[in-house]
Amino acid sequence: MRKLVGSDRVFYYTLLPFGSIVLAVFILLLGVLAWKSVPILVREGASFFTKNVWKPSETSPSMEEYGILAPLLDTLYTSLIALVLATPASLLLALLTAEYAPIRLRGVLENIVDLMAGVPTVVYGLWGAFVVAPMLREYVMKPLHEHLGFLPLFSCEPISGQSVLTAGVVLAVMITPFMTGVIREAYSMIPFSLREALASIGATRLEMIRVLLSMMKPAIMAAGLLGLGRAAGETIAVSLTIGNSFSLSPCMLRPGYTISSLIANQFPNAGFYYYMTSALYASGLTLLLMGVLLNLAGLKLMWSWRERIHG
């Protein structure tokens, strides 16, 4: 950057503190979580991530033991269920609004999808807990267990509607509008000349879409990564629909725990015990790294694809 002079320089130095605050917040977040995780990580090392145990003790710190294997796996489990459901859903919605809907409906549809992307998560949570959970239990989980119970995925009996599956479904509904927006934006970025070319050689709409979608594969992957990141970090809606209990079985009809709902539920009383706060900070650090990595990967993928399209 060439040298600034006079009042431009003063202006730059006035703006710097604001930028530094943003940087400071990020560094503080990483630093505080890491610093507070040290006690439990020093005590348990890598086994903190590989065992499923949650043993607080009010009398003796040496009896405490914590391991977040179950919440860690369940976070991935629910996010993957959400991704598997949301990817085709968002592709369909993006195609609907970009290609198939009549022009007059397009605005309405775009608005509904954009609106749903920002609806407060507690609303999704209440809907999930009071409406979706009972419905899924009666019409999806019980039949799945009855007829496909030999599969390890459905081998446990669904007692309450709150389960890994319910949380995954609610998360899917939550991240679909967001992913639809990303895919739709990417779709509109493909130069029009390509569509003209496809039309000029007589492609049907389906064939044109197939070509365009295959061009968009990195963007779709990026949308998937970003959606996965969002799903993994979601707290409130998950806490109300997942049942909040430690469990390691591969069955998806059972209640579970994600890292974020673990923190939400256990943090208030963690102060009574010796190592629990540190354990929760460590799981928070894990969640942060997951979220940031997924987000960065998604954004990077999106950026490089954009460069290629316009280059």
Add this chain to the structure above:
Amino acid sequence: MASLHRRLLLDRVFTLVVLVASFIVLAPMIHLLATVAVMGGRTLLEAGFSFLYKLPPSPESASLGGIGPALLGSMILMVLSSLLGLPLAFFTAALAVEFPGSRLSRLVSGLCRALTGIPTILVGVLVYTLVVVPMGRFSALAGALALAIVMLPYSYTYMETALSSVPKSYREAAYSLGLTRMRALIHVFAGIARRGLLAGVLVGLAKACGETAPLLFTIGGLRHSLFTGITGPIDAVPLLAYSFAMTPYEVYHKVAWGACLVLLLIYLLIFVAARMIVGRVRM
């Protein structure tokens, strides 16, 4: 080479699949809006307009009471967090747009984009560790700080887009008149970009009123008293809805639905306002 007839048939079938499947995909979203409207509507009809200013009920009470303290708390938090977060977003966006060559500005603009993916509960944990514990109490200030951090990346994105879409011709004209960068920004560019900037403000407000996780460990959920000062605990509508939903009491569930409807209406208002100002609103 497939026959033309077959290709056209596949095209028709796919169109049908897309229409039917989209209906299935849109159904849960419409269902959610309808459910909140019906369940929340029942509560609001039963409780009447006083739902907006009365105190919450006790678990066994017959009347529904209201969400007065929480609503007031949400408004106060919206104002406080905007005061903290919006200027920060604006000046950071100004830094990124006016001085794009600087290493810090590029780093910060990348960071802001990454910050949208941070789980919001961790922001709450951070503010708890750095503000609530040293202060020794829950406070509206801590909640506002947490909300400001959460809203920052979203407002920043809108404001940065707005400022960077100011056409080059205006920049050249402003500089040719002898305006310094700062004057040009304040007197010329901000005015031209006012729509996007306003959208950034509204998106920030929407985040501030709707987020729950940053408030879990910062504001303390003071359910039955009105404002006790910004260094005192306070309640918020989403927090109230969340806490009440986790209880086993029927009355509390009804109040939670009512709170959700109020929240949804506030969000709808902000969304429609933002939509009228800018073409698309991306949360």
